[in-house]
Amino acid sequence: MEDMMELKWATQGTNPKTGKHYPTFQVFSALQKSIRRGMEEEAMYWAMELLEGGSAKECMTRLRVIAHEDIGIADIQSVLFALQCLDDLENKWYIVTETKKKQKNGKWKTTTEIKSKGQWRLALANVILSLCRANKSRISDNFQGHIRYKKSHGWALEIPDYALDKHTKEGRKLGKGTDQFFDEGVILHPKINLPKDEIYEENFRKFSKEKEERKLKEKTEMKETKEKIEKKKPFKERQAIKKYRKTDMLI
Numbered sequence: 001m002e003d004m005m006e007l008k009w010a011t012q013g014t015n016p017k018t019g020k021h022y023p024t025f026q027v028f029s030a031l032q033k034s035i036r037r038g039m040e041e042e043a044m045y046w047a048m049e050l051l052e053g054g055s056a057k058e059c060m061t062r063l064r065v066i067a068h069e070d071i072g073i074a075d076i077q078s079v080l081f082a083l084q085c086l087d088d089l090e091n092k093w094y095i096v097t098e099t100k101k102k103q104k105n106g107k108w109k110t111t112t113e114i115k116s117k118g119q120w121r122l123a124l125a126n127v128i129l130s131l132c133r134a135n136k137s138r139i140s141d142n143f144q145g146h147i148r149y150k151k152s153h154g155w156a157l158e159i160p161d162y163a164l165d166k167h168t169k170e171g172r173k174l175g176k177g178t179d180q181f182f183d184e185g186v187i188l189h190p191k192i193n194l195p196k197d198e199i200y201e202e203n204f205r206k207f208s209k210e211k212e213e214r215k216l217k218e219k220t221e222m223k224e225t226k227e228k229i230e231k232k233k234p235f236k237e238r239q240a241i242k243k244y245r246k247t248d249m250l251i
Helices: 002-011 026-038 040-052 056-093 121-134 139-152 169-175 178-185 195-232 237-251
Strands: 092-104 106-118
Touching: 026 040, 026 056, 026 121, 040 056, 040 121, 056 092, 056 121, 056 139, 178 195
Parallel strands: none
Antiparallel strands: 092 106
16 A cells, blocks of 8 residues: 555655645554554544544545554454545535646646535544554454465365356256255355345245245246257258258368
């Protein structure tokens, strides 16, 4: 994340600083490390420095990343609340619009317009407080890194048999239908048993089975009808069709 931002600004030939002349890259780092340590006052200071210093969009993007990278499933409620506050901040109270315009010299100039309301600080405060006080875990970042490591060392999976059900062409070729789907395709782990679920599943299985049987019957009837029509055609015409089909297969 930091590398991408630095690359973007380096490409633009800029070395941005905040309103109080802190190097912007360092402020982003200070913001994330403060949230990781639960230092809410420091985190709010750095976040306000970024918003007031012209890096609002980048700051809001970083806060979203922090919610997923440093908290995630450890505190889902805090993550959802923080993301909702960020939406309010970005779409209602601190709207950043960037417009690109081509200049006479052929270069493009980006103009940034900010429309803000006083409530933006309330939304930002809730974001920072919820992230700082949340239970934290870096399992999501560690997990994706773990999978990337295994793939880079040759880990490659084959399509499992349970994936080849009636919803796939290969599964239908293998004759897998409704019963196989309900016996193997809908296995849940961990599973929570909710009231009436067994009754609903039993009736859904019956409904799917009946639908499957109707389709098979219709397919058989269509095949029989087609064969009857073929038989009614003159002998020479049938022979010509067979010859054409054999030639077509050879091609």
